[in-house]
Amino acid sequence: MSRDIYDLLGLVAAVCFILALKGLSSPRTARRGNLIGAVGALLATVIVFFYVESPDVLPLNNLGLILAAMTVGVLVGVPAARRVQMTQMPQLVALFNGVGGGAAALVAIVEYLKLGETASLAVLIATIFTVVVGSVSFSGSFVTFLKLQELMTTRPVVFPGGRFVIGATLAGIIAVAAWVITEGGTTPLLLLGALSLLFGVLFVLPVGGADVPIVISLLNAFTGLTVAASGYVLEATLLIVAGTLVGASGTILTRLMAAAMGRSIFGILFGAFTAKAVDAVGSDSARPVKSGSAEDVAILLNYAQRVVIVPGFGLAVAQAQHTVRELADLLTAKGIEVAYGIHPVAGRMPGHMNVLLAEANVPYEQLAEMEEVNPTFAQTDVALVIGANDVVNPAAKSTPSAPIYGMPILEVANAANVIFLKRSMRPGFAGIENELLYDQKTTLLFGDAKTSLTAVVSALKAL
Amino acid sequence: MSDVVALFSIFILAIFIGFEVVSKVSTTLHTPLMSGANAIHGIILVGAIIVADHSDTTLELVLSLIAIVLATINLVGGFVVTDRMLEMFKGKKK
Structure with a gap:
């Protein structure tokens, strides 16, 4: 398949994604919208098998392993999506979002291993962005899963010096990112990923249970942007369009959700640090209540x-x-x-x-x-x-x-x-x-x- | 237009489309919309396939295969769960 035909089919898939989001915004067209999105995704996945750099290198290297890995993904994802109880669905969406972020971070790491010294500054920055934000999304989504599944406390988790630890982690991420740009190498990049995973955990821990859905929506938008950044690294236009669409619509959706709850996004993320210890009025459960039959x-x-x-x-x-x-x-x-x-x-x-x-x-x-x-x-x-x-x-x-x-x-x-x-x-x-x-x-x-x-x-x- | 500028233009235009398509959506649909958008970013699968094809070393190959598994779960699972949610709404409208 020539590059032009490949790109045109990719454009069709991108249009499918736009129509999907449009459709999902109205009750009458929502289900059809989702199906259009799925068709776009199927098209995009099929065509990548028929185009890579030059036609004479087909089939893809490692074709068998690629198909096997996809089969594993389908065998895990579909039953999970089918069997989950509707009450537990938010957790599942959080997990799906997390693995998407993890995948984007891994793609960026592999491409960096490949490009090494030859990567341009712009590509390096996009790579760093994807590794950092993808890892944050991965570990952060996992913590939201634990909170929603009530495997850990749903109250905000704040520990003494928490602000300092978060600040230090963030400073570490920036320092290591500078190391990646100036020196390069696998070690700093992997360290960057590890620090970002830690940051994702620290960033979600202080969020109270009721606000967790908004954080999932925010991490969803983040993952979208990492997909767009890896699209830039791989020069894959479709990934740029799809990732940006999710990033932009996810940001709007996060704001709409926060507005529906009368909360500001800043307050949700950092509220636990600024709020005084909550003095639960009358927390003694001995107060009389009227219970009936x-x-x-x-x-x-x-x-x-x-x-x-x-x-x-x-x-x-x-x-x-x-x-x-x-x-x-x-x-x-x-x-x-x-x-x-x-x-x-x-x-x-x-x-x-x-x-x-x-x-x-x-x-x-x-x-x-x-x-x-x-x-x-x-x-x-x-x-x-x-x-x-x-x-x-x-x-x-x-x-x-x-x-x-x-x-x-x-x-x-x-x-x-x-x-x-x-x-x-x-x-x-x-x-x-x-x-x-x-x-x-x-x-x-x-x-x-x-x-x-x-x-x-x-x-x-x-x- | 250089490649970099072309890609950047696409990025900026896509931001505006993304803002525009979901500017008005009722709270009823927030959950399915989040889930649907979540499925769409599973398209990183395409990127994972491309890097798996490029892989020369075992490390690169292993990492990209893990990426393929994760991205497929995100993509396929995401669309299936969104469809299940939306199925509940059908036939309820007057």
Whole structure:
């Protein structure tokens, strides 16, 4: 295949990626957009086997090994993507992003080993950028995975002198990068990669659990830029276009997500260093709460005229989406108005809850976004909060020292009655106490969301 | 136009396209969009294949084969998981 034909087909693939992102921005075209992207990726991957420098060197060197490595990748990636539970999907996206960043860093390292002294300054800078940012993305994504999977604490991890260690690591990266440019050689480049891996870990550790999705989005944009930089090193136009598209759209998306949570990106990344130690008001769990039985909850619901259901991650974990729909259907049949109040970041990522409820066939018209539902709480008799905590926590409005301060919340406190279905008094993902739990108008029903809901449904039927 | 300038022009224009295509997107779609964009950068697979072809030493070959495995997971897994997410939305629109 001649260079021109190869580049033209690469252009087709690049257009596919643009259409894919465009399609993904609207609900009606999203799925088609994703498929167009996949077609573009397939095309780009196939043509690279038919063009390399000059036609007479085909087939590629190491062809068998290349195909074997791709097969391994497919055998790992596809089952992981198919089997993952929808509740665990954010972690998987984080892992996929991390391995992409790792791949970009490795490509840059190999190309550097190959070029050695002959690399131009611009190529060297692009290589350094890819190795640093790709490694940060790799290790940083892995830490976000550990946090989301709750294999480590979801609270911000800050240790004495943390700022100094991060600063020293960053200074080390800059010094070693200068060493790569002036002296060159494999040792400084590998050292650069190692320091960047460390930096990725240090950079994500202080981020609180609730902010982790935004960091994933940011690292996603980073990985895109590393792909663009390796495209420059390899003179592969398609990689430049695809990587830049992801870098630019990922940056916008990160800002949109942060805005939906009322947070600044700077505050998310460095907040834990500047915030004073959070003084959890009334952290002694001995304070009195009003806990009720399933029957009490059923009676409250039965005499309501309007009920707003606020689903949270606990609902998804308990796989209670179907039971909550049964409850909503039952209430609707009694002539009670039912709506779901969906916080933009309910679940673990923006839009995550919509995906989870769609999975349970909840009618799309009943899903109300936060801006729509907030003004209606004053006319609401019962707000039923199922496995959610941070997204209804008034501390976001009242306590400037709280890590979630400034995040828009669902104002369930304005409803006449608030019912919490919770597993325990444990605080939410952000790790802060919720004053609303101790309020006079709040009733708590402890237990697994699915068991509790099933009990409420039977109690309601018995009334 | 020299090659470097041509590549740089492509880079700058792509930034604007990237900003433009996602400037308005509802929160409902933030998760699938992130996941879809994530899949697209798996195209580093093409770069990994190119360096595997170039590889002369065992070290280069081993590193590039690892890169191929990682990039394939990112690319293929990313598109599959995004499709699974979006499948849930179908038929729910009025």
